[in-house]
Amino acid sequence: SQTIHQWPATLVQPVGSPLSLECTVEGTSNPNLYWYRQAAGRGLQLLFYSVGIGQISSEVPQNLSASRPQDRQFILSSKKLLLSDSGFYLCAWMGYEQYFGPGTRLTVT
Amino acid sequence: SQELEQSPQSLIVQEGKNLTINCTSSKTLYGLYWYKQKYGEGLIFLMMLQKGGEEKSHEKITAKLDEKKQQSSLHITASQPSHAGIYLCGAVFYNNNDMRFGAGTRLTVKP
Numbered sequence: 001s002q003t004i005h006q007w008p009a010t011l012v013q014p015v016g017s018p019l020s021l022e023c024t025v026e027g028t029s030n031p032n033l034y035w036y037r038q039a040a041g042r043g044l045q046l047l048f049y050s051v052g053i054g055q056i057s058s059e060v061p062q063n064l065s066a067s068r069p070q071d072r073q074f075i076l077s078s079k080k081l082l083l084s085d086s087g088f089y090l091c092a093w094m095g096y097e098q099y100f101g102p103g104t105r106l107t108v109t
Numbered sequence: 110s111q112e113l114e115q116s117p118q119s120l121i122v123q124e125g126k127n128l129t130i131n132c133t134s135s136k137t138l139y140g141l142y143w144y145k146q147k148y149g150e151g152l153i154f155l156m157m158l159q160k161g162g163e164e165k166s167h168e169k170i171t172a173k174l175d176e177k178k179q180q181s182s183l184h185i186t187a188s189q190p191s192h193a194g195i196y197l198c199g200a201v202f203y204n205n206n207d208m209r210f211g212a213g214t215r216l217t218v219k220p
Contacts, residue, residue: 032206032207034207034208036210043115043197043210043211043212043213044197044199044210044213045210046207046208046209046210049206049207051206057206057207059207088149090151090152092152092208094201094206094208096157097142097154097157098142098152098154098199098208099154100144100151100152101151102150102151103149103150103151105149
């Protein structure tokens, strides 16, 4: 069965610090992978998606970036965090449905 | 512009009452997905609809997709406190690899 891992579960970072969130998938190969952000009490905003290694599509201009160094690994990064980067970050992959990881709650202080 | 409009934004119902959540797309859908989320947690898949006029049920939750494949409704019969949470509709469109989501509906069920 497919499993999707995300870490860390929670993160508190100061403004201007770097960020690295990792997502890995098990039980499937060559998945389409997605990063979403959810602001408090709101829906999901698609940030990036990837259809293969090294292939990243960005949905919104921002100070975040994504990379896919391996088939089942998807990384969300920032060189300098902003207060507005706070939120709940979800990684997902698309099969019959879209399977979501447990999420990372990021608080930028 | 928002590709998926969900309504209402929030809903408070008495336990035992029926309720409906709507999801409307500005474009024809390839697939429509309903998810439930407890605050601060990941999403739980409920149902996926792909054919115009399709209807699916799971326990007390029924989802329908209209013939034009641009509107879906989620209906909960005899609501219970366990139904409380955020309901999100997601859509995959033709010629796209990604899923877009509505803003969500926060459901509170009062005992």
